[in-house]
Amino acid sequence: MSNIKYILGHFADPDDMMHGIDKLQENNITVFDVFTPMPIHGIEDKLGIRRSRLGKVAFGFGISGTITAISMITYMLVIDWPMNIGGKPHFAFPDFVPIMFELTVLFAAFGMVGTYFFVNHLAPGRAPRVMDLRATNDRFVVAIDAKENSQHDKIDDILKKAGAVEVKHNERKYVSYE
């Protein structure tokens, strides 16, 4: 058995790449992942990737921001130190709305981005797990797990026929960043 770990099909055009994925799937070859320099619309359905739940995460964080704001302000202005400000009610709800809104946005934005970084393992200084250096520039790279799919020649053939400009056999999973 060869030590090839991944077969990478390099496409120069996103439409060719989509065509290539179709062809691979017709031949029951599973795609490990696809690395592209830009978002490809419609690829999630093709690869059977679920809808992201980050929207719900943002909503949850947002609501917690609203609750934080209203409870903080109520505690400070109504419970802890009620102060007579021009004879107005201590619980002056309309005055609390601007900060409730700001904290909703703040929590939603930071919570969502934080979750995004966490689930995608994005962090400053993290070694980039890149399979090919041109995938962030001008190549649309389809990666196929070579261990799971053993007919390597057939895969090469399908990729080339679909319009791949280059097919690479990688013995390492990721490009070394040392």
Add this chain to the structure above:
Amino acid sequence: MSSHHESILREPLVTGENITYSKVTEDILVPVENKPNKAWWIGFIVSAMGAGLWVFCVSWTFWFGVGEWGLNKTVGWAWDITGFVWWVGIGHAGTLISAVLLLFRQNWRNSINRSAEAMTIFAVICAASYIISHMGRPWLFHWALPLPNQYGSLWVNFNSPLVWDVFAISTYFSVSLVFWYTGLLPDIATIRDRAIGTRRRIYSILSFGWNGSVKTWQRFELVSLVLAGVSTPLVLSVHTIVSMDFATSVVPGWHTTIFPPYFVAGAIFSGFAMVQTLLLVTRKVMNFENYITMFHIESMNKIIILTGSIVGVAYLTELFIAWYSGVEYEQYAFLNRVSGPYWWAYWIMMTCNVISPQLFWFKKVRTSIALSWLLSIVVNIGMWFERFVIIVTSLHRDYLPSSWVMFYPSWVDVGIFIGSIGLFFTLFLLFLRVLPAIAMAEVKLLLKSSSDQAKQKLITEQSVDKGQAEYYIESLEKYDSISPNLLNTKKFNDE
């Protein structure tokens, strides 16, 4: 999908021949991957001197106090708050371009959003510095935050718009920063994968390990969309709250309900003018003409004329309501603005903000780079005067005529203002050097659908209506500074 073609009648968002994905990368990274040219150095040295002046004058203020400014017992807010509102307003265009235009699916935002967002962040830094220095004892700035303290704890007054402003500005700054940086990750990864040595190491840290996998992009797009969704009301709330700093007071000329929408329109107006000022120079110096096209310039000019007209209507409404209210203090405040000792400031404001932008109704003016740039400067000046008029003319005639005064800025006031412009440009020029000024990934998205190249291909394939194709070519030749793919055009005309 990327193969989706848009109508031939729409103007191309990317011009030039032989534009490929790699050419987009090459073109946009020229300033990042090469030594800067002379124009950059001249600009940088001049701005850095301005930033130095800013450091000096702000330090002077910190050391000797706000007494060094031209403030007096009647006019307690002048150039400081004028500068603050001016800068915050300028910042708003960045969020508008990146968030509101994203929600409206305006694809022309893709090539200008990055630099506009950077501009937002730098403008808010300038604005925040005014807030900190006008506090008098800036080392106690945390007293504006609800932090436990030894006085009880004595909490901040959440009924005060000034406290709302603290929350609004800090939320705005941090959310804009996060939005901007998340959008930068794929482009930083592009630089990283092309660099070697130390540069690669630095950009590798900055890229957070981005790899462009399907899941990364899928979530990235959702994050961008939701951030745009929350930033849109955020940006409106920020300037609304800034306007409430004035509107909730009882000072005649400030106490008006029209302030929030009027301030927001003014903010967008001045922000787009600043984007225009910066980008018209940037596209020339950095050779971005293929990405920031005449269509982009014209679209921004259209927004300037719209928001400028809204501001104009607001000015006239203010005058009308002052008269119609029957309140003599209100009437006097506006009469004083128009014809009092600061009449010249009022009329500079009127001319620069309401009258001169109307020139943009002429397509010739809208599509002239020199005139667009000139008018964008005029708008910037006008919007500074708007805030000056609102603040100083409302204050300088107090309730007691014995307190009536004029405001004269000291050299520190002038130094901080000029210095803040220097600081802004220093940060912007540094940004152009180290980060891609155009969102590469987003421009790549447009290549197959909205580029001139793709449209010319449709024309040669004759898959579009002939009349529409003629319209497309004619309008490009007439208004665009970049000549379209002439070869194809000729071929089409011969047939």
